[in-house]
Amino acid sequence: MNNNAIIVFGSSRRHGYTGQLVDEVARRHQLRIVDVSDYQMTPYDYEQRNRDDDFLPLMREVASYSQIILASPVYWYTMSSQxxxxxxxxxxxxxxxxxxxxxLRGKSGLVISTGGDVRPERSFAECFMHSFQFMGMSYDG
Known part of the structure; x- marks a missing residue:
């Protein structure tokens, strides 16, 4: 993990286990945390009727970092809806x-997560890995 990293956090509970872990990682490495629940973002729209929500300004900030850490609890074998x-x-x-x-090309992508199992299902890690790789990023764990 480098010091030019940002944590993008999404969960139903800000101070649940994943939130606590995110806070500790951010404290130890002096990283910025972005909680997507604090932003007005609507789902993807093929007609781009949501261009004026908070996604693009947030993404401009996120893209300014060399390392993007996505953080979510395991919800139904994948990331949180947020x-x-x-x-x-x-x-x-x-x-x-x-x-x-x-x-985003060439940037590093990492994941922070908690869940009820010792190891998450392979599908959980794969959704992050494929998303990072599709954007030209490396998946670094």
Missing amino acids: LKVFVDRWNDLLTIEKDLGRT
Whole structure:
């Protein structure tokens, strides 16, 4: 983990186990935490009727870091719905904001998570891995 990293956190409970872990990692490494629940973002829309919500300004900030850490508890074998909306909106970076999307290439992506199992299902890690790789980022764990 480098000091030019940001944590993008999404959960139904800000101070649950994942939130506590995120706070500790951020404290130890002096990282900024962005809680997607603090932003007005709507799901991806093929007609781009949501261009004026908070996603693009937030994404511009996130893209300014060299390492992007996504943090979510394991919910039904995948990320939380709060974080899923954020990741789904990366589609905007492939269509209407391609220049911003290109700035993600070569960046490092990591995941922080907690769940009830000792190891999450492979599908959990794969959704992050494939999302990072699709955007031209490395998946670093």
